[in-house]
Amino acid sequence: THQWRGIIEEYRDRLPVSDTTPVVTLREGGTPLVPAQVLSERTGCEVHLKVEGANPTGSFKDRGMTMAISKAKEEGAKAVICASTGNTSASAAAYGVRAGMVSAVLVPQGKIALGKMGQALVHGAKILQVDGNFDDCLTLARELSENYPVALVNSVNPVRIEGQKTAAFEIVDMLGDAPDIHVLPVGNAGNITAYWKGYKEYAADGIAGRTPRMWGFQASGSAPIVRGEVVKDPSTIATAIRIGNPASWQYALAARDESGGAIDEVTDREILRAYRLLAAQEGVFVEPASAASVAGLLKAAEQGRVDPGQRIVCTVTGNGLKDPDWAVAGAPQPVTVPVDAATAAERLGLA
Ligand code: F0G
Secondary structure, three states: OOOOOOOHHOOOOHOOOOOOOOOOOOOOOOOEEEEEEHHHHOOOOOOEEEHHHOOOOOEEEHHHHHHHHHHHHOOOOOOEEEEOOOOEEEEEEHHHHHHHHHEEEEOOOOOOOOOHHHHHHOOOOOEEEOOOHHHHHHHHHHHHHHHHHOOOOOOOHHHHHHHHHHHHHHHHHHHHHOOOOEEOOOOOHHHHHHHHHHHHHHHHHOOOOHHHHHHEEEHHHHHHHHOOOEEEEEEOOOOHHHOOOOOOOHHHHHHHHHOOEEEEEHHHHHHHHHHHHHHHHHHEEHHHHHHHHHHHHHHHHHHOOOOOOOOOEEEEEEEEHHHOHHHHOOOOOOOOOOHHHHHHHHOOOOO
């Protein structure tokens, strides 16, 4: 009787739903806000991780998808479509099942993590691998939704942003006010847009006393907002944010400028270092793109750009199980032992 009801029921009065909107939910949201001890020590700040990999399909996309699919169902849609680097498609596939709708997903050929492909497949989505990158997939998805009977559920759909803003509400509800700084990875730039909207709404209604500075981080090989120009052939090991022409570019700039924040870049090496630190020292396993937020915070701290004593929240956007290749790669192979306690104890360094 005390189960979290999902973001639509928990924040109904702040979302564009009515009594007749069908609620398609997997009880998303209500994710852990975990104090990060090692990151706090390294920065001299109070750092928390908003662990969005704890959502039903393993990423923050579920917050937007419960809204997008519920509204599509309300409007009578029989099919939805999205372009995706993997997480949006996994989420659309799962929520499509709940709604009894066909989900069509367009993904860049060879550039999505295996776990995400597995999700779309097992949920029965119609998958097309496009011979192009995410930006090409989004162009195609838009064109199809304009000319065929299928609803677009990418974050260019404003109800996706409405759903995703609830993460900011949860943080303020938990901490009692907004943090000083909010850090997150940036790909298509929908999520930074959504958090900023959520923080502004709570501040405008006096639920929060302030808004945070928004710090977004792109991968160096896919950093159009940092460079100020479209990246034609984006590259990064963080495939979730391998995006060269973000749809919410202007909103991301507004979030940065209105909040007094920053959008910067981190290299793949910095991303992987943060990825390993999170797993090995905080006990939180995220996918590489998610570690871009923490990589950015560590880089800023090392450059002396983080004043101590601040309260900082880093969103870690997706579960590490989505893309385990990076956990296994470069790690030592486990040794094989016979069924013998003495040998096992010796190999474990216990004897
Ligand atoms: N982190 C993860 C794990 C993501 O999957 C994404 C985006 C982002 C960060 C960036 O968020 O696009 O709102 O700036 N993934 C999209 C997808 C593009 O198709 O799953 P953003």
